[in-house]
Amino acid sequence: MIxxxxxxxxxxxxxxxHRASFYAxxxxxDQYHQRxxxxxxxxxQERREVVIAYPILFESYSLVLCRLGKQTVSSWLxxxxxxxxxxxxxxxxxxxxxxxxxxxxxxxxxxxxxLAQRLGxxxxxxxxxxxxxxxxxxx
Numbered sequence: 725m726i727x728x729x730x731x732x733x734x735x736x737x738x739x740x741x742h743r744a745s746f747y748a749x750x751x752x753x754d755q756y757h758q759r760x761x762x763x764x765x766x767x768x769q770e771r772r773e774v775v776i777a778y779p780i781l782f783e784s785y786s787l788v789l790c791r792l793g794k795q796t797v798s799s800w801l802x803x804x805x806x807x808x809x810x811x812x813x814x815x816x817x818x819x820x821x822x823x824x825x826x827x828x829x830x831x832x833x834x835x836x837x838x839l840a841q842r843l844g845x846x847x848x849x850x851x852x853x854x855x856x857x858x859x860x861x862x863x
Contacts, residue, residue, distance in 0.1 A: 747787060748760035748850075749761055749763065749764070750788065750792060750800065759850070763848060772862075773808070773809060774807060774848075775808065775809045775843070775845060776808045777813050777836060779832060779835060780836065781804070784804075785797060785801060788800050811843075813842070816838040816842075817834035817838050820837060820838055821834050824856070824857065827853065829853045829856070829857065830853075833853050833854065834857070836849075836854075837857040837859045840859050840860065841859060846860040846862035847859050850863075
């Protein structure tokens with residue numbers, strides 16, 4: 725599952741591309757596939773923009789390539805590059821992990837949490853670690 729950060733936007737019609745940003749919507753075998761299918765329409769209705777940290781883009785590319793193949797990853801990358809904004813958060817994520825040593829939180833999740841809080845955005849995820857980190861969730 726890939727987490728994305730969402731923020732309000734004035735651009736309409738980007739929701740179909742947001743679907744490609746969220747892995748669960750791509751993979752019918754993903755446990756959140758059905759639920760993720762509803763997200764793009766809600767993103768459009770709420771006029772939200774998808775913001776992805778570069779490390780998440782890299783991780784997502786590898787995941788889609790390995791699990792869904794070359795054709796899917798090519799289409800996914802094109803859609804994602806057109807349908808999202810990209811940011812590179814600071815190393816604040818490592819500081820967050822030092823405070824939460826009793827949790828099994830990945831560096832990727834900590835980075836997304838820092839980014840969301842820095843930009844005042846919500847995270848589209850089903851991962852309970854974001855609740856632990858007290859990050860606003862978009863569900």
